[in-house]
Amino acid sequence: MKIIGLHCSSTDLHAGQIALIKHGSRLRNCDLYFSRKPCSTCLKMIVNAGVNRISYWPADPEISLQNEVSNPTSTEDAKLDAKAVERLKSNSRARVCVLLQPLVYQMVQFIEETSTKFDFIQKIAKSQPDCNTDFYTACRQERIKEYESLFLISSEEMHKQILMTIGLENLCENPYFSNLRQNMKDLVSVLASVAASVPVFGCFGFYRSGSQGANEADDQCLPQDVARHCMIQAMLLAYRTEDHKTGVGAIIWAEEKSRGCDGTGAMYFVGCGYNAFPVGSEYADFPHMDDKQKDREIRKFRYIIHAEQNALTFRCREIKPDERSMIFVTKCPCDECVPLIKGAGIKQIYAGDVDAGKKKADISYMKFGELEGVSKFTWQLSPLHTNALEFHDPTARENGVQKTKSLDDQQHQSKKLCLGHY
Numbered sequence: 001m002k003i004i005g006l007h008c009s010s011t012d013l014h015a016g017q018i019a020l021i022k023h024g025s026r027l028r029n030c031d032l033y034f035s036r037k038p039c040s041t042c043l044k045m046i047v048n049a050g051v052n053r054i055s056y057w058p059a060d061p062e063i064s065l066q067n068e069v070s071n072p073t074s075t076e077d078a079k080l081d082a083k084a085v086e087r088l089k090s091n092s093r094a095r096v097c098v099l100l101q102p103l104v105y106q107m108v109q110f111i112e113e114t115s116t117k118f119d120f121i122q123k124i125a126k127s128q129p130d131c132n133t134d135f136y137t138a139c140r141q142e143r144i145k146e147y148e149s150l151f152l153i154s155s156e157e158m159h160k161q162i163l164m165t166i167g168l169e170n171l172c173e174n175p176y177f178s179n180l181r182q183n184m185k186d187l188v189s190v191l192a193s194v195a196a197s198v199p200v201f202g203c204f205g206f207y208r209s210g211s212q213g214a215n216e217a218d219d220q221c222l223p224q225d226v227a228r229h230c231m232i233q234a235m236l237l238a239y240r241t242e243d244h245k246t247g248v249g250a251i252i253w254a255e256e257k258s259r260g261c262d263g264t265g266a267m268y269f270v271g272c273g274y275n276a277f278p279v280g281s282e283y284a285d286f287p288h289m290d291d292k293q294k295d296r297e298i299r300k301f302r303y304i305i306h307a308e309q310n311a312l313t314f315r316c317r318e319i320k321p322d323e324r325s326m327i328f329v330t331k332c333p334c335d336e337c338v339p340l341i342k343g344a345g346i347k348q349i350y351a352g353d354v355d356a357g358k359k360k361a362d363i364s365y366m367k368f369g370e371l372e373g374v375s376k377f378t379w380q381l382s383p384l385h386t387n388a389l390e391f392h393d394p395t396a397r398e399n400g401v402q403k404t405k406s407l408d409d410q411q412h413q414s415k416k417l418c419l420g421h422y
């Protein structure tokens, strides 16, 4: 399976329309994933392109059904649209289904616990006087609130009515309805845990480390909220790892010269991956041991494909020399990957640097520090705010979370990766 695009709605267009503009008939036989059930305008074109499957999140659809009290006319239109969508669905060969996979037992706790172990949280914790991770809990609560308002419907009654209108009446009876709501909440909580592991905290962010890139434009750092958002995507990928010990995720984006119609602005998706054994291998095909095991022959390192390697291999777009391309990696790129990233023509690396400079028996991290000609942005205190007193200033944050949201963060709240001209 290969991901060929990630799009989000813009002021003029829905995400489905953007997917159609960008990919046209290449959507044939693809699976599409929507954060809302698409409206008839999007669905008729998508169905017509010959897609294989459309999965959508079972909350409020694209044409909102939640405005009944404030705007009865628009709700009438929304109901008509929901009916049209059902008609398109029943007359199409594409499978239209609910995007909701119940999580395996204890996954929520597992992700909550392991998220705090990631480099980004650990680096902040080490800068705290008592080396604590309490700030993580506060950040997570903030994210839960934000995502609940985006992805859930607070009133159970309203949720039921919506499910009835969008053809999911079979989910409205208990225990199915309560299970559905619990599964949705669990996923929101997982997303919040992962997002909180790249937190908005004090003056921490991605800042340039080491030498400059090839030219000034390539050396310009993305807005912090955009860089964090992309790193969270890489973090989510890291949880798909096949390595028992260390999950790594990588995602590549690039920036076009002009802004385009996508809600992601000038940014477009190039590829993504996580560390895993060669495609198609079974559990026992390769060794799973690490450096701590004595026998070098039975260690994983000569077999596992790194996150960056999979992102490059399964990319859907070429890396263009005249565009700013960037890779986000959840840990410091190792000596196998650094020359690959540079050789592929990627202009910027956003990463953690926890292992940087380490030489282990079968994997080393020496080259990242010495790498030249590629701009490197690592997670650290802003060079402009390295004063510890300022960093611990209680007015700058509340329960470990920044009090006042920057303009960047307000843009992020509007669910878009707004880029292009900055």
Ligand SMILES: O=c1ccn([C@H]2C[C@H](O)[C@@H](COP(=O)(O)OP(=O)(O)OP(=O)(O)O)O2)c(=O)[nH]1
Residues within 6 Å of the ligand: 243, 245, 246, 247, 248, 274, 275, 290, 291, 292, 304, 305, 306, 307, 308, 331, 332, 333, 334, 337, 355, 360, 363
């Ligand atoms: O740029 C990189 C570097 C590493 N990895 C993956 C490969 C391997 O699956 C794992 C190795 O991680 P690490 O260096 O932390 O070694 P470990 O043996 O898993 O852990 P430890 O640090 O305890 O030795 O990370 C990548 O995907 N990309």
